[in-house]
Amino acid sequence: MATVTLLETNGLSRRFGGLKAVDGVDFRLDRGEIRAVIGPNGAGKTTFVSLVAGRVPPSEGSIRFEGEDVTRLPAHARVRRGIAYTFQITSIFGNLSVFDNVALAVQSALAKEAGFGARLDEAEIRGRTMTALDLTGLAARADQPAGTLAYGHQRLVEVAMGLGLAPKLLILDEPTQGLSDPEIADFIGLVRTIAETATVMLIEHNMAVVMDLATRITVLDRGRILAEGTPAEIRADARVQHAYLGT
Numbered sequence: 001m002a003t004v005t006l007l008e009t010n011g012l013s014r015r016f017g018g019l020k021a022v023d024g025v026d027f028r029l030d031r032g033e034i035r036a037v038i039g040p041n042g043a044g045k046t047t048f049v050s051l052v053a054g055r056v057p058p059s060e061g062s063i064r065f066e067g068e069d070v071t072r073l074p075a076h077a078r079v080r081r082g083i084a085y086t087f088q089i090t091s092i093f094g095n096l097s098v099f100d101n102v103a104l105a106v107q108s109a110l111a112k113e114a115g116f117g118a119r120l121d122e123a124e125i126r127g128r129t130m131t132a133l134d135l136t137g138l139a140a141r142a143d144q145p146a147g148t149l150a151y152g153h154q155r156l157v158e159v160a161m162g163l164g165l166a167p168k169l170l171i172l173d174e175p176t177q178g179l180s181d182p183e184i185a186d187f188i189g190l191v192r193t194i195a196e197t198a199t200v201m202l203i204e205h206n207m208a209v210v211m212d213l214a215t216r217i218t219v220l221d222r223g224r225i226l227a228e229g230t231p232a233e234i235r236a237d238a239r240v241q242h243a244y245l246g247t
């Protein structure tokens, strides 16, 4: 099957004062990939995905999504185009039900795009919410206050909030952090299911998860791409071993 570029960055950079957190990154992501972004602490991983999602403006460079320049689009407009960045547990309302949390995320994304006061399609919001809850296995907990869920399930609510946006690209930032081993195993299955309909880019520190899940891996180091390849290629790369894997 021919590969189709979904996301492309050219010369993408972000400075914080004198620090180049992301430094001239030329990156390409094909539709249907599960791409892991790895690298040492402070390598620029979160800054890079934040640039893609529109949460941080670039200092230089460009971002194209589905062939169109989105560099200057605000985050909510990118959501509408299909770029979703998972929410953090901090943005979950503990006293609201799981359903309402996901529905609110969907509603706010649609409302920002439609403009204040625009009528929203309730059936669409409900439909997207239920699909996201089914996918994440949270449907049975839809009515439960989100704050009463176990930590691992709250992390799934974050993923459901991202999925509710019906993304073409779902960006997950350290999704397995704090999960137990059985929860991680379930999560790997969930990402594979998500990847049937969306492209996934995840920042992940757990190397077992990365090697199991990723179709390709991008290694960032000091704001630059140090290496890129399949899990086998990355495992065998001497520069990566030296800079990151500590061997």
Ligand SMILES: Nc1ncnc2c1ncn2[C@@H]1O[C@H](COP(=O)(O)OP(=O)(O)OP(=O)(O)O)[C@@H](O)[C@H]1O
Residues within 6 Å of the ligand: 016, 019, 021, 039, 040, 041, 042, 043, 044, 045, 046, 047, 048
């Ligand atoms: N808002 C900010 N203001 C100033 N410096 C920042 C800001 N955000 C990130 N940085 C710096 O940019 C560099 C890259 O940070 P970033 O969080 O992108 O790295 P990371 O690879 O995601 O790290 P980690 O694995 O620890 O999460 C770090 O040196 C960080 O301190």
